[in-house]
Amino acid sequence: MTTPESPSTIGLTTISRTVASLAVGVVHTLERAVVGEARVRTARGNAWEAVCADRARAGQRAELDRLVTELAAARAAARDRQPVS
Template sequence: MATQTAPTEATPAGFAAVSRAVVSAAADLVTGVQRAVVGPTNIRTAQSNAWDAILADRARNAARDELTREVAAMLARSR
């Protein structure tokens, strides 16, 4: 006894799938252009962005601390 199966029809790609494909292709293009322009060793990553943010926070904190010390010194001299 042979079993017959209905031929499967290819479902058309949905809008979301097409959108993901376009965004993925655009991201690959941007990454390729970035590598060509700045070189593969200078590519920005989430890790390097986070490290830059940490360094900026440290610099702001150091500047704030220095300003606090200067204001305290000025107040001490004026008394």
């Protein structure tokens, strides 16, 4: 049993994928030309930047926690020093 072959057509998704693929290629080539080969963003570079940003946020969070703890301790000490009326 043979099935009739449908004519080859280009669908909307095929065109979209083709355009997206060409756009990525153009952007990649343009980036290499503008910033130079050594400064092209890579997945490894992006991951390292994310790690550094996470570390910076953790450091800021720790500093804020330390300041809040100091402030709470100072308020408790000031409350303890006030005479009771």
